[in-house]
Amino acid sequence: MATIILSCDSNNINSIKVYYRNPGISTPYPSFCVDYLFEEGENIRKKTLHNKKFLKNFDYQIKRLIISNQDLTVDSRVFMLINYKDGNIDTLCIGEFRGIFLNGTVMEDDEEFHKMIIDEIDFYDKEKYNKMYGN
Numbered sequence: 001m002a003t004i005i006l007s008c009d010s011n012n013i014n015s016i017k018v019y020y021r022n023p024g025i026s027t028p029y030p031s032f033c034v035d036y037l038f039e040e041g042e043n044i045r046k047k048t049l050h051n052k053k054f055l056k057n058f059d060y061q062i063k064r065l066i067i068s069n070q071d072l073t074v075d076s077r078v079f080m081l082i083n084y085k086d087g088n089i090d091t092l093c094i095g096e097f098r099g100i101f102l103n104g105t106v107m108e109d110d111e112e113f114h115k116m117i118i119d120e121i122d123f124y125d126k127e128k129y130n131k132m133y134g135n
Contacts, residue, residue, distance in 0.1 A: 013059050016049040017081040018121050023096055047121050054120050061116065062092070065100065065107040072106050074099025078117065096123075 022043045049055065062082075076093040083089055093101040094114055100107040118124070 012085040013055045014083045014085045016055070016058070016083065018047045018049060018078060019080075020045050020047075020078040020121060020123060023077070023124055049120060051120070054116075057116065061110070061113045062090075062102070065102060065110060065113070068106045068108045070106065072099060074101065074106075076101065078121070078123070080117075094118075 022045065074093070074095040076099070077096040078092075078094045080092040080094075081089055082092060090103055091101075092103075093099075094117060098109050098114070100109060100114065
């Protein structure tokens, strides 16, 4: 079991800046885990996470990730900047349905971690969906 070194070893996450594309949007090329693809632009949403309970759980879950021995490419839909109180920053990218990249390293899929992030940022915009479809 291989683990990855993070910028910070303790629960000192100050905030997480999240940039994410609308779900289901096709692009003519895959969106790799690079920040310039998530800058200002069409279909890019942004959110900053400060919820202490979420940050504590996120910190616990991210430390459990395992480096993958598979060579994968993922169409990254979510780009995260994990800001620590000491000024260090880690990056995390996830695909719409699968795929996790931490600081540029492919990690094994973790459905619980993936779902936790997708739910916290409301990736599928449940309020908008419910208004459109009357659920």
